[in-house]
Amino acid sequence: MKNELKSFFTEHWTYMAVSTACKLNLFDNLLEEKTAKQLAEELSLNEEKLLLLLNALHNANFLGKNAELFKVNSLSEFLIENNPESLKYACMNWSVEHLNAWQNLDFSIKTGNSSFEEIYKKPFFDFLNDNPEKLNAYHIAMYQYAKDDYKTLPNVIDFSKHKSIMDVGGGYGAVLESIKKKNPNLDCVLFDLEKVVENVTVSNIKKISGSFFDKIPNQSEAIILSRVIHDWDNKKANIILKNCFEALPKEGTLYVIENCADKINIDLSLLSLNMTAICESYERTTIEYISLAENANFGFQGEVKLNDLQTILIFKK
Ligand SMILES: C[S@@+](CC[C@H](N)C(=O)[O-])C[C@H]1O[C@@H](n2cnc3c(N)ncnc32)[C@H](O)[C@@H]1O
Numbered sequence: 636m637k638n639e640l641k642s643f644f645t646e647h648w649t650y651m652a653v654s655t656a657c658k659l660n661l662f663d664n665l666l667e668e669k670t671a672k673q674l675a676e677e678l679s680l681n682e683e684k685l686l687l688l689l690n691a692l693h694n695a696n697f698l699g700k701n702a703e704l705f706k707v708n709s710l711s712e713f714l715i716e717n718n719p720e721s722l723k724y725a726c727m728n729w730s731v732e733h734l735n736a737w738q739n740l741d742f743s744i745k746t747g748n749s750s751f752e753e754i755y756k757k758p759f760f761d762f763l764n765d766n767p768e769k770l771n772a773y774h775i776a777m778y779q780y781a782k783d784d785y786k787t788l789p790n791v792i793d794f795s796k797h798k799s800i801m802d803v804g805g806g807y808g809a810v811l812e813s814i815k816k817k818n819p820n821l822d823c824v825l826f827d828l829e830k831v832v833e834n835v836t837v838s839n840i841k842k843i844s845g846s847f848f849d850k851i852p853n854q855s856e857a858i859i860l861s862r863v864i865h866d867w868d869n870k871k872a873n874i875i876l877k878n879c880f881e882a883l884p885k886e887g888t889l890y891v892i893e894n895c896a897d898k899i900n901i902d903l904s905l906l907s908l909n910m911t912a913i914c915e916s917y918e919r920t921t922i923e924y925i926s927l928a929e930n931a932n933f934g935f936q937g938e939v940k941l942n943d944l945q946t947i948l949i950f951k952k
Contacts, residue, residue, distance in 0.1 A: 652691045653714070654730040657723050661688075662714045668704035721779060728776035732762070732769070736912040743908075749915045759914050760866075764830055774807045774831060777862075781809030784942060785861075788892075789817035791939050792947060794857075797888065801826055801855035803847055803879060804863035808837035815839060824854045847875045851882035858883060861892035866914050869927065876931035880952055889933055889950040895921040898946050924948055 675682035692698040699708040714723045739750035763770040799822035811823045829844035864872045896903045897920040907917035933950035
Protein backbone atom coordinates (compact mmCIF):
# COMPACT_ATOMS: atom_id res chain seq x y z
CA MET A 636 0.00 0.00 0.00
CA LYS A 637 2.82 2.39 0.86
CA ASN A 638 4.53 1.60 -2.43
CA GLU A 639 1.33 2.41 -4.36
CA LEU A 640 1.17 5.67 -2.48
CA LYS A 641 4.76 6.50 -3.37
CA SER A 642 4.06 5.79 -7.08
CA PHE A 643 0.94 7.93 -6.95
CA PHE A 644 2.95 11.02 -5.87
CA THR A 645 4.65 11.19 -9.25
CA GLU A 646 1.93 9.93 -11.56
CA HIS A 647 1.70 13.36 -13.23
CA TRP A 648 5.25 12.89 -14.60
CA THR A 649 3.83 10.63 -17.32
CA TYR A 650 1.36 13.31 -18.47
CA MET A 651 4.15 15.89 -18.37
CA ALA A 652 6.39 13.67 -20.52
CA VAL A 653 3.58 13.16 -23.06
CA SER A 654 2.58 16.84 -23.22
CA THR A 655 6.26 17.81 -23.57
CA ALA A 656 6.53 15.39 -26.50
CA CYS A 657 3.49 17.13 -28.08
CA LYS A 658 5.06 20.54 -27.48
CA LEU A 659 8.31 19.41 -29.17
CA ASN A 660 6.35 17.81 -32.09
CA LEU A 661 8.01 14.46 -31.38
CA PHE A 662 5.04 12.30 -32.38
CA ASP A 663 4.58 14.28 -35.63
CA ASN A 664 8.17 13.44 -36.50
CA LEU A 665 8.07 9.76 -35.59
CA LEU A 666 5.72 8.49 -38.29
CA GLU A 667 8.69 6.42 -39.48
CA GLU A 668 11.16 4.63 -37.21
CA LYS A 669 14.05 6.84 -36.08
CA THR A 670 16.90 6.74 -33.60
CA ALA A 671 17.22 9.41 -30.92
CA LYS A 672 20.25 10.72 -32.82
CA GLN A 673 18.27 11.18 -36.09
CA LEU A 674 15.38 12.87 -34.31
CA ALA A 675 17.67 15.11 -32.24
CA GLU A 676 19.38 16.30 -35.42
CA GLU A 677 16.08 16.92 -37.22
CA LEU A 678 14.57 18.91 -34.36
CA SER A 679 17.77 20.47 -32.94
CA LEU A 680 17.39 18.79 -29.55
CA ASN A 681 19.89 17.44 -27.04
CA GLU A 682 20.36 13.78 -28.05
CA GLU A 683 21.18 12.40 -24.61
CA LYS A 684 18.18 14.03 -22.92
CA LEU A 685 15.88 13.25 -25.84
CA LEU A 686 16.77 9.55 -25.43
CA LEU A 687 15.62 9.75 -21.79
CA LEU A 688 12.29 11.19 -22.91
CA LEU A 689 11.82 8.66 -25.73
CA ASN A 690 12.50 5.77 -23.35
CA ALA A 691 10.07 7.19 -20.80
CA LEU A 692 7.41 7.48 -23.55
CA HIS A 693 8.10 3.92 -24.65
CA ASN A 694 7.85 2.61 -21.08
CA ALA A 695 4.55 4.44 -20.65
CA ASN A 696 3.25 2.78 -23.88
CA PHE A 697 3.25 5.97 -25.94
CA LEU A 698 5.95 4.85 -28.43
CA GLY A 699 6.91 1.65 -30.16
CA LYS A 700 10.60 0.65 -29.95
CA ASN A 701 12.54 -1.72 -32.14
CA ALA A 702 16.21 -2.00 -31.02
CA GLU A 703 17.30 1.68 -31.04
CA LEU A 704 14.45 2.84 -33.31
CA PHE A 705 11.35 4.66 -32.02
CA LYS A 706 7.99 5.12 -33.78
CA VAL A 707 4.46 6.30 -32.91
CA ASN A 708 2.02 3.57 -31.84
CA SER A 709 -1.78 3.28 -31.91
CA LEU A 710 -2.07 5.59 -28.87
CA SER A 711 0.32 8.37 -29.88
CA GLU A 712 -1.17 8.42 -33.40
CA PHE A 713 -3.92 10.52 -31.78
CA LEU A 714 -1.25 13.04 -30.77
CA ILE A 715 -0.12 13.73 -34.34
CA GLU A 716 -1.23 17.17 -35.45
CA ASN A 717 -2.65 16.33 -38.87
CA ASN A 718 -4.54 13.21 -37.82
CA PRO A 719 -8.22 14.23 -38.45
CA GLU A 720 -8.97 12.71 -35.03
CA SER A 721 -6.04 14.41 -33.32
CA LEU A 722 -6.13 15.20 -29.60
CA LYS A 723 -2.70 16.88 -29.59
CA TYR A 724 -3.96 20.31 -28.51
CA ALA A 725 -6.46 18.73 -26.11
CA CYS A 726 -3.47 17.03 -24.48
CA MET A 727 -1.39 20.21 -24.23
CA ASN A 728 -4.34 22.22 -22.90
CA TRP A 729 -3.90 20.85 -19.37
CA SER A 730 -0.25 21.90 -19.04
CA VAL A 731 1.26 25.37 -18.44
CA GLU A 732 -1.53 27.75 -17.24
CA HIS A 733 -3.88 25.00 -16.09
CA LEU A 734 -1.08 23.34 -14.13
CA ASN A 735 -0.02 26.65 -12.66
CA ALA A 736 -3.59 27.26 -11.51
CA TRP A 737 -3.73 23.76 -9.96
CA GLN A 738 -0.41 24.35 -8.18
CA ASN A 739 -2.07 27.29 -6.45
CA LEU A 740 -5.34 25.51 -5.69
CA ASP A 741 -4.77 26.18 -1.97
CA PHE A 742 -5.37 29.88 -2.78
CA SER A 743 -8.80 29.02 -4.27
CA ILE A 744 -9.74 26.81 -1.35
CA LYS A 745 -8.76 29.52 1.15
CA THR A 746 -10.35 32.48 -0.63
CA GLY A 747 -12.98 31.01 -2.97
CA ASN A 748 -11.33 32.95 -5.81
CA SER A 749 -9.68 31.79 -9.04
CA SER A 750 -6.02 30.89 -8.59
CA PHE A 751 -5.59 31.47 -12.35
CA GLU A 752 -6.64 35.11 -11.90
CA GLU A 753 -4.37 35.47 -8.90
CA ILE A 754 -1.37 34.35 -10.99
CA TYR A 755 -2.18 35.93 -14.35
CA LYS A 756 -3.94 39.02 -12.98
CA LYS A 757 -6.89 38.72 -15.35
CA PRO A 758 -9.83 36.39 -16.03
CA PHE A 759 -9.11 33.31 -18.19
CA PHE A 760 -10.91 34.47 -21.36
CA ASP A 761 -9.32 37.95 -21.13
CA PHE A 762 -5.92 36.26 -20.85
CA LEU A 763 -6.64 34.25 -24.02
CA ASN A 764 -7.84 37.39 -25.77
CA ASP A 765 -4.49 39.06 -25.04
CA ASN A 766 -2.40 36.02 -26.15
CA PRO A 767 -3.28 35.05 -29.76
CA GLU A 768 -1.19 31.84 -29.72
CA LYS A 769 -2.72 30.65 -26.45
CA LEU A 770 -6.19 31.57 -27.71
CA ASN A 771 -5.69 29.53 -30.88
CA ALA A 772 -4.26 26.53 -28.99
CA TYR A 773 -7.16 26.59 -26.48
CA HIS A 774 -9.80 26.75 -29.21
CA ILE A 775 -8.19 23.98 -31.27
CA ALA A 776 -8.20 21.89 -28.05
CA MET A 777 -11.91 22.64 -27.46
CA TYR A 778 -12.64 21.84 -31.12
CA GLN A 779 -10.82 18.49 -30.81
CA TYR A 780 -12.93 17.53 -27.80
CA ALA A 781 -16.10 18.93 -29.39
CA LYS A 782 -15.73 17.00 -32.65
CA ASP A 783 -16.17 13.78 -30.68
CA ASP A 784 -18.69 15.08 -28.18
CA TYR A 785 -21.15 16.60 -30.67
CA LYS A 786 -21.00 13.88 -33.34
CA THR A 787 -24.43 12.51 -32.37
CA LEU A 788 -26.09 15.85 -31.51
CA PRO A 789 -28.10 16.10 -34.78
CA ASN A 790 -29.32 12.51 -34.28
CA VAL A 791 -30.83 13.16 -30.86
CA ILE A 792 -32.34 16.60 -31.62
CA ASP A 793 -34.32 17.34 -34.79
CA PHE A 794 -32.95 20.77 -35.67
CA SER A 795 -34.87 20.81 -38.99
CA LYS A 796 -37.89 22.13 -37.07
CA HIS A 797 -36.06 25.48 -36.80
CA LYS A 798 -35.34 27.85 -39.69
CA SER A 799 -32.26 29.21 -37.98
CA ILE A 800 -30.03 28.45 -35.03
CA MET A 801 -27.24 30.37 -33.29
CA ASP A 802 -24.40 28.77 -31.29
CA VAL A 803 -23.51 31.32 -28.62
CA GLY A 804 -19.91 30.91 -27.38
CA GLY A 805 -19.51 28.43 -30.24
CA GLY A 806 -15.70 28.56 -30.38
CA TYR A 807 -14.27 27.17 -33.61
CA GLY A 808 -17.68 25.86 -34.73
CA ALA A 809 -17.69 22.08 -34.10
CA VAL A 810 -21.35 22.09 -32.97
CA LEU A 811 -22.59 23.94 -36.06
CA GLU A 812 -20.41 21.86 -38.34
CA SER A 813 -22.06 18.72 -37.00
CA ILE A 814 -25.60 20.20 -37.23
CA LYS A 815 -25.05 21.61 -40.73
CA LYS A 816 -23.90 18.22 -42.06
CA LYS A 817 -27.32 16.73 -41.26
CA ASN A 818 -29.37 19.92 -41.92
CA PRO A 819 -27.73 21.66 -44.90
CA ASN A 820 -30.63 24.12 -45.33
CA LEU A 821 -30.65 25.35 -41.75
CA ASP A 822 -29.33 28.91 -41.29
CA CYS A 823 -26.50 28.61 -38.79
CA VAL A 824 -24.94 31.52 -36.93
CA LEU A 825 -21.84 31.34 -34.76
CA PHE A 826 -21.47 34.00 -32.06
CA ASP A 827 -18.25 34.42 -30.07
CA LEU A 828 -15.61 37.00 -29.18
CA GLU A 829 -14.06 38.88 -32.11
CA LYS A 830 -10.61 37.27 -31.92
CA VAL A 831 -12.19 33.81 -31.86
CA VAL A 832 -14.65 34.43 -34.70
CA GLU A 833 -11.93 35.76 -37.01
CA ASN A 834 -10.13 32.36 -36.85
CA VAL A 835 -13.19 30.19 -37.57
CA THR A 836 -12.84 28.27 -40.84
CA VAL A 837 -16.16 26.34 -40.90
CA SER A 838 -17.92 27.20 -44.17
CA ASN A 839 -21.58 28.00 -44.93
CA ILE A 840 -22.28 29.53 -41.56
CA LYS A 841 -22.72 33.19 -40.60
CA LYS A 842 -20.20 34.51 -38.06
CA ILE A 843 -20.98 37.36 -35.70
CA SER A 844 -18.66 38.69 -33.03
CA GLY A 845 -19.48 40.33 -29.73
CA SER A 846 -19.71 39.64 -26.02
CA PHE A 847 -22.60 37.68 -24.56
CA PHE A 848 -22.38 39.96 -21.53
CA ASP A 849 -23.33 42.99 -23.68
CA LYS A 850 -25.91 41.92 -26.25
CA ILE A 851 -26.63 38.82 -28.29
CA PRO A 852 -28.02 39.70 -31.74
CA ASN A 853 -31.60 38.71 -32.71
CA GLN A 854 -30.60 36.28 -35.45
CA SER A 855 -32.28 32.95 -34.89
CA GLU A 856 -35.31 30.95 -33.73
CA ALA A 857 -33.11 28.86 -31.46
CA ILE A 858 -29.92 29.29 -29.46
CA ILE A 859 -27.38 26.71 -28.27
CA LEU A 860 -25.26 27.36 -25.19
CA SER A 861 -22.84 24.49 -24.96
CA ARG A 862 -20.25 24.27 -22.18
CA VAL A 863 -20.69 28.01 -21.70
CA ILE A 864 -22.68 28.38 -18.46
CA HIS A 865 -20.28 26.08 -16.57
CA ASP A 866 -17.52 28.70 -17.06
CA TRP A 867 -19.34 31.31 -14.96
CA ASP A 868 -20.68 31.98 -11.47
CA ASN A 869 -24.46 32.40 -11.01
CA LYS A 870 -24.43 36.18 -11.42
CA LYS A 871 -22.60 36.08 -14.77
CA ALA A 872 -24.58 33.01 -15.94
CA ASN A 873 -27.75 34.96 -15.29
CA ILE A 874 -26.62 37.85 -17.52
CA ILE A 875 -25.82 35.43 -20.37
CA LEU A 876 -29.18 33.66 -20.04
CA LYS A 877 -31.09 36.97 -19.88
CA ASN A 878 -29.30 38.15 -23.04
CA CYS A 879 -30.25 34.86 -24.76
CA PHE A 880 -33.86 35.45 -23.70
CA GLU A 881 -33.77 38.97 -25.22
CA ALA A 882 -32.22 37.66 -28.44
CA LEU A 883 -34.86 34.98 -29.08
CA PRO A 884 -38.28 35.55 -30.66
CA LYS A 885 -41.49 34.56 -28.78
CA GLU A 886 -41.54 30.75 -28.36
CA GLY A 887 -37.85 30.60 -29.30
CA THR A 888 -35.90 27.56 -28.07
CA LEU A 889 -32.77 27.47 -25.91
CA TYR A 890 -30.62 24.34 -25.78
CA VAL A 891 -28.22 24.24 -22.82
CA ILE A 892 -25.65 21.45 -23.17
CA GLU A 893 -23.65 20.70 -20.03
CA ASN A 894 -22.24 17.93 -17.83
CA CYS A 895 -25.10 17.70 -15.32
CA ALA A 896 -23.35 16.35 -12.22
CA ASP A 897 -26.39 14.29 -11.09
CA LYS A 898 -26.73 12.55 -14.48
CA ILE A 899 -23.19 11.15 -14.63
CA ASN A 900 -21.82 8.03 -13.05
CA ILE A 901 -18.32 9.41 -12.68
CA ASP A 902 -17.40 11.88 -9.97
CA LEU A 903 -17.11 15.45 -11.28
CA SER A 904 -15.47 16.85 -8.14
CA LEU A 905 -12.05 17.10 -9.79
CA LEU A 906 -13.51 18.86 -12.83
CA SER A 907 -15.29 21.24 -10.46
CA LEU A 908 -11.98 21.93 -8.72
CA ASN A 909 -10.47 22.70 -12.12
CA MET A 910 -13.33 25.10 -12.91
CA THR A 911 -12.89 26.71 -9.48
CA ALA A 912 -9.16 27.25 -10.01
CA ILE A 913 -9.58 28.59 -13.54
CA CYS A 914 -12.79 30.62 -13.40
CA GLU A 915 -14.47 30.39 -9.98
CA SER A 916 -17.13 28.07 -11.30
CA TYR A 917 -18.14 24.41 -10.85
CA GLU A 918 -20.13 21.58 -12.48
CA ARG A 919 -23.81 22.10 -11.60
CA THR A 920 -26.69 19.64 -11.28
CA THR A 921 -29.71 19.54 -13.63
CA ILE A 922 -31.91 21.37 -11.14
CA GLU A 923 -29.33 24.12 -10.71
CA TYR A 924 -29.21 24.71 -14.50
CA ILE A 925 -33.01 24.69 -14.69
CA SER A 926 -33.33 27.19 -11.89
CA LEU A 927 -30.74 29.50 -13.51
CA ALA A 928 -32.69 29.43 -16.80
CA GLU A 929 -36.03 29.92 -15.01
CA ASN A 930 -34.57 32.98 -13.27
CA ALA A 931 -34.02 34.38 -16.75
CA ASN A 932 -37.73 33.66 -17.51
CA PHE A 933 -37.27 30.52 -19.62
CA GLY A 934 -39.71 27.60 -19.23
CA PHE A 935 -38.19 24.12 -18.94
CA GLN A 936 -39.41 21.73 -21.68
CA GLY A 937 -37.39 18.55 -21.12
CA GLU A 938 -33.99 16.92 -21.38
CA VAL A 939 -32.15 14.53 -23.70
CA LYS A 940 -28.97 12.60 -22.92
CA LEU A 941 -26.27 13.42 -25.51
CA ASN A 942 -23.44 11.10 -24.42
CA ASP A 943 -21.85 9.63 -21.27
CA LEU A 944 -21.13 13.12 -19.95
CA GLN A 945 -23.42 15.69 -21.49
CA THR A 946 -27.15 16.34 -21.23
CA ILE A 947 -29.20 18.70 -23.41
CA LEU A 948 -31.66 20.80 -21.41
CA ILE A 949 -34.40 22.32 -23.57
CA PHE A 950 -36.12 25.60 -22.68
CA LYS A 951 -38.73 27.84 -24.33
CA LYS A 952 -39.12 31.60 -24.22
C1 LIG B 1 -15.62 26.24 -22.82
S1 LIG B 1 -15.71 27.07 -24.35
C2 LIG B 1 -17.03 26.17 -25.15
C3 LIG B 1 -16.88 26.15 -26.64
C4 LIG B 1 -17.96 25.30 -27.36
N1 LIG B 1 -19.28 25.85 -27.15
C5 LIG B 1 -17.90 23.86 -26.94
O1 LIG B 1 -18.88 23.35 -26.40
O2 LIG B 1 -16.86 23.22 -27.16
C6 LIG B 1 -16.49 28.63 -23.92
C7 LIG B 1 -16.71 29.55 -25.11
O3 LIG B 1 -17.24 30.81 -24.65
C8 LIG B 1 -16.63 31.85 -25.39
N2 LIG B 1 -16.71 33.12 -24.65
C9 LIG B 1 -16.08 33.45 -23.50
N3 LIG B 1 -16.40 34.71 -23.11
C10 LIG B 1 -17.26 35.17 -24.06
C11 LIG B 1 -17.99 36.40 -24.21
N4 LIG B 1 -17.86 37.39 -23.31
N5 LIG B 1 -18.81 36.53 -25.27
C12 LIG B 1 -18.95 35.52 -26.20
N6 LIG B 1 -18.30 34.33 -26.10
C13 LIG B 1 -17.47 34.16 -25.04
C14 LIG B 1 -15.21 31.38 -25.54
O4 LIG B 1 -14.50 32.07 -26.54
C15 LIG B 1 -15.43 29.89 -25.85
O5 LIG B 1 -15.62 29.68 -27.23
